[in-house]
Amino acid sequence: MSASEPLFLGLDASTQALKASLLRSDLGVEGEAEVRFDRDLSHYGTKGGTLLGEEGSGIVYSPVMIVVEALDLLMERIKQAKWPVNRIRGISAAGQQHASVYWSKEAKDILADIKTDLPLAQQFKNAFSRNEIPNWQDSSTLKECAELQEKIGGEERLARITGSKAHARFTGPQIMRFRKTDPKAYENTWRISLVSSFMTTILCLDGEVKGIDESDACGMNIWDMSSSQRGWSQSILEIIAGQGKEGGDALAEKLGKVESDGGRVVGQVGNWFVQRYGFSPECVVCPGTGDNPATFLSFTLREREALLSLGTSDTVLVSTSNYNPDPEFHAFFHPAQIVPPSKDDPKESLSSSLKGADHPMRYFNMLVYKNGSLAREFIRDQYFESSWDLFNQAVQTRRPKNATNLPSKTGFWWLKPDIIPTNAEGVFKYETDRSKGTSELVKEFQQKDENAIAMLESQFLNYRSRSSAILNDEKSGAGNKSLARAFATGGAAANPVICEVMADVLGCDVCKPVDYDQKTKAWKNAHFNACSVAAAYKAAWSFSRHSASSSKQKWEEYDDFVKQAAESRKAKREQGSTTNTLSDQSNFKADEIVEEGIAIVARPDGQRTQAYRDSVEWWAELETKALQQSRKEAKNV
Numbered sequence: 001m002s003a004s005e006p007l008f009l010g011l012d013a014s015t016q017a018l019k020a021s022l023l024r025s026d027l028g029v030e031g032e033a034e035v036r037f038d039r040d041l042s043h044y045g046t047k048g049g050t051l052l053g054e055e056g057s058g059i060v061y062s063p064v065m066i067v068v069e070a071l072d073l074l075m076e077r078i079k080q081a082k083w084p085v086n087r088i089r090g091i092s093a094a095g096q097q098h099a100s101v102y103w104s105k106e107a108k109d110i111l112a113d114i115k116t117d118l119p120l121a122q123q124f125k126n127a128f129s130r131n132e133i134p135n136w137q138d139s140s141t142l143k144e145c146a147e148l149q150e151k152i153g154g155e156e157r158l159a160r161i162t163g164s165k166a167h168a169r170f171t172g173p174q175i176m177r178f179r180k181t182d183p184k185a186y187e188n189t190w191r192i193s194l195v196s197s198f199m200t201t202i203l204c205l206d207g208e209v210k211g212i213d214e215s216d217a218c219g220m221n222i223w224d225m226s227s228s229q230r231g232w233s234q235s236i237l238e239i240i241a242g243q244g245k246e247g248g249d250a251l252a253e254k255l256g257k258v259e260s261d262g263g264r265v266v267g268q269v270g271n272w273f274v275q276r277y278g279f280s281p282e283c284v285v286c287p288g289t290g291d292n293p294a295t296f297l298s299f300t301l302r303e304r305e306a307l308l309s310l311g312t313s314d315t316v317l318v319s320t321s322n323y324n325p326d327p328e329f330h331a332f333f334h335p336a337q338i339v340p341p342s343k344d345d346p347k348e349s350l351s352s353s354l355k356g357a358d359h360p361m362r363y364f365n366m367l368v369y370k371n372g373s374l375a376r377e378f379i380r381d382q383y384f385e386s387s388w389d390l391f392n393q394a395v396q397t398r399r400p401k402n403a404t405n406l407p408s409k410t411g412f413w414w415l416k417p418d419i420i421p422t423n424a425e426g427v428f429k430y431e432t433d434r435s436k437g438t439s440e441l442v443k444e445f446q447q448k449d450e451n452a453i454a455m456l457e458s459q460f461l462n463y464r465s466r467s468s469a470i471l472n473d474e475k476s477g478a479g480n481k482s483l484a485r486a487f488a489t490g491g492a493a494a495n496p497v498i499c500e501v502m503a504d505v506l507g508c509d510v511c512k513p514v515d516y517d518q519k520t521k522a523w524k525n526a527h528f529n530a531c532s533v534a535a536a537y538k539a540a541w542s543f544s545r546h547s548a549s550s551s552k553q554k555w556e557e558y559d560d561f562v563k564q565a566a567e568s569r570k571a572k573r574e575q576g577s578t579t580n581t582l583s584d585q586s587n588f589k590a591d592e593i594v595e596e597g598i599a600i601v602a603r604p605d606g607q608r609t610q611a612y613r614d615s616v617e618w619w620a621e622l623e624t625k626a627l628q629q630s631r632k633e634a635k636n637v
């Protein structure tokens with residue numbers, strides 16, 4: 001890398017940590033740093049990055065100052081690591097979705113007068129009208145969700161307008177509850193940000209609260225995605241805040257404008273970063289987005305491709321060119337789409353006008369499961385001495401042997417009330433006698449080591465059947481389209497056996513990012529944080545468009561930009577090698593590298609995939625039974 005090459009920084013303000021990735025202009029990863037909340041800022045007393053309200057209240061939150069203090073600490077760590085921050089030309093942030101930050105009226109003056117000789121935490125103490133950021137795991141707003149849905153005309157209608165039915169963690173119901181429970185603090189709220197736009201504001205520190213990114217706005221239950229004049233839905237604003245000047249209109253002002261071009265430059269990095277840490281004043285900042293939309297940008301997904309992010313929660317992100325809202329999942333605008341100026345009015349762009357009804361829009365659909373790693377860890381700890389190796393061994397011995405060897409045991413581990421199916425709670429295991437066609441609810445499987453395979457199959461059959469429903473654009477899941485390829489990220493994607501079961505059940509290749517090691521001339525698994533890496537991709541795309549000389553470059557599509565960067569990495573790699581680059585020491589064989597930096601880590605076994613294809617209906621029927629059982633038990637409590 002040349003000493004003058006521009007660099008790009010991506011931040012990820014997630015539930016448990018603030019992470020940073022530093023990238024070159026060819027989008028190769030140079031370094032990573034992080035601040036883990038529980039470990040590094042233990043004086044806040046968080047567990048898993050959050051604090052809980054009173055028992056039974058469903059309240060889950062994080063202290064707003066933890067994020068500010070984490071940024072102070074992250075900057076110190078970056079300084080200690082001697083990152084050449086003066087070469088950073090673009091920054092962008094990602095933040096946990098739905099979570100909101102409430103600025104006080106004093107914040108206006110604080111933001112306008114940041115002292116470069118003091119840490120941010122010392123200056124932001126009075127900047128908030130609410131000390132808490134409601135976390136995505138919060139479920140304290142069920143009443144507000146019911147009220148919102150009832151007043152708007154049902155869950156289908158709300159999903160049609162905003163891309164999702166009412167969800168406890170979504171910002172709209174959260175604001176509604178805050179206004180009710182603490183009207184004074186609500187009144188003292190100058191502006192409301194999402195974590196992503198809060199981060200963007202802090203990166204610029206130019207006196208302005210930066211606009212909310214449109215893809216992230218889709219996770220609020222307030223943004224009207226359905227009409228050509230996208231905007232805050234007036235009727236929803238009024239349900240949340242009441243009618244008139246002090247109600248819906250005032251809330252619209254608190255929420256502010258929305259950035260529909262995720263690559264627009266919204267400011268320069270703040271003087272605080274320049275004076276205190278040596279950033280260049282030329283470094284641009286583009287809108288931050290939600291952690292899932294950002295992670296979605298770490299690959300350029302084509303039709304029928306999905307990203308499975310197996311972190312604390314599991315999320316399945318499916319790229320689509322249709323607006324496909326459904327109460328079972330979420331619809332979002334693609335986080336990096338641009339609408340070039342129209343021929344009639346070449347100066348106008350969507351970023352200022354929010355128009356573009358005649359331009360094909362891009363979307364993605366998202367499925368979210370609370371009981372992802374949480375449930376896998378539970379099985380590992382309960383039956384396999386907390387060892388992933390023992391867990392994996394059991395899976396290997398219990399996988400179907402051939403196409404007729406259909407699974408006969410499955411289960412549902414809803415340890416926390418889940419999002420899909422809504423509020424499903426409890427653990428339910430079933431054994432099926434295939435010869436009789438009967439299934440029985442059991443307390444425990446005959447062989448305890450069957451739990452691991454039963455759980456993985458159940459999770460992936462779930463993702464298979466619901467992603468097919470998205471692809472086939474109908475609720476029943478009927479239709480014959482299934483995923484063509486899946487990309488895996490997140491902690492559990494490091495487990496090769498989990499990836500193999502995923503490939504068998506989904507019936508498609510599973511891919512992951514890989515890095516080329518010039519020393520050993522081999523492709524290795526890449527262990528970077530997809531979310532902050534993709535935030536840096538977005539910053540680089542923004543900078544490239546911002547500094548472009550031709551109009552064509554200014555409107556360069558995100559996917560083209562990322563693919564070009566991959567080409568440039570490939571050219572560098574090929575120049576750096578004289579002989580066979582994929583030597584015998586490779587972790588991956590040549591035919592497993594499907595694109596520059598992307599390898600197939602698991603291929604489906606035809607026989608097993610057949611067995612799973614024939615099991616989808618069986619599994620779905622048992623899920624319905626388990627859900628009925630869960631509702632019955634909840635009533636009896």
Ligand SMILES: Nc1ncnc2c1ncn2[C@@H]1O[C@H](COP(=O)(O)OP(=O)(O)O)[C@@H](O)[C@H]1O
Pocket residue numbers: 014016310311312313373374376377388489490491492493494495498
């Ligand atoms: N070898 C493994 N097999 C299965 N799961 C794993 C393995 N290693 C880590 N994990 C899971 O990854 C999870 C953390 O993933 P991560 O993507 O870092 O989460 P987040 O971004 O939500 O903080 C942990 O909960 C852990 O259970």
Ligand SMILES: O=C(CO)[C@@H](O)[C@H](O)COP(=O)(O)O
Pocket residue numbers: 013014015016096097098136169291292311312313315368
């Ligand atoms: O609520 C959702 C998505 O709707 C969660 O996926 C959060 O966005 C998770 O954030 P992290 O746990 O990755 O910080």
